[in-house]
Amino acid sequence: xxxxxxxxxxxxxxxxxxxxxxxxxxxxxxxxxxxxxxxxxxxxxxxxxxxxxxxxxxxxxxxxxxxxxxxxxxxxxxxxxxxxxxxxxxxxxxxxxxxxxxxxxxxxxxxxxxxxxxxxxxxxxxxxxxxxxxxxxxxxxxxxxxxxxxxxxx
Numbered sequence: 001x002x003x004x005x006x007x008x009x010x011x012x013x014x015x016x017x018x019x020x021x022x023x024x025x026x027x028x029x030x031x032x033x034x035x036x037x038x039x040x041x042x043x044x045x046x047x048x049x050x051x052x053x054x055x056x057x058x059x060x061x062x063x064x065x066x067x068x069x070x071x072x073x074x075x076x077x078x079x080x081x082x083x084x085x086x087x088x089x090x091x092x093x094x095x096x097x098x099x100x101x102x103x104x105x106x107x108x109x110x111x112x113x114x115x116x117x118x119x120x121x122x123x124x125x126x127x128x129x130x131x132x133x134x135x136x137x138x139x140x141x142x143x144x145x146x147x148x149x150x151x152x153x154x
Contacts, residue, residue, distance in 0.1 A: 015081035020070035100133025
């Protein structure tokens with residue numbers, strides 16, 4: 001049973017975002033990014049109230065900008081989804097959830113020291129939300145205890 005209702009258009013859109021945000025992190029990295037997007041649809045709390053679809057989550061505007069940098073800048077996002085990426089998107093939509101993104105609503109890629117290749121460390125909190133874990137270059141954050149029960153239920 002899927003975590004959320006979705007269409008083929010949602011699958012393609014989610015697949016494009018997963019690739020744009022995490023292609024360099026392989027299949028699992030893309031799954032983690034997709035899981036955060038699906039979590040935002042099911043959460044109905046904090047900044048994610050009235051997010052009812054993959055499209056709503058991906059094109060959400062916060063602070064005057066799109067929530068995901070790939071929507072603003074990413075030419076990878078604006079290229080069609082490939083079959084293997086759609087397969088990964090369906091996997092997430094149908095219930096794939098693993099640490100560290102299992103309950104995460106946010107992620108980011110911390111910059112390393114200026115001019116260096118290694119990524120920076122993950123802060124213990126990000127905008128007041130607790131660190132859940134890291135997968136390769138991305139740090140994942142869950143909602144603080146008791147602030148978003150919906151993300152833990154479905």
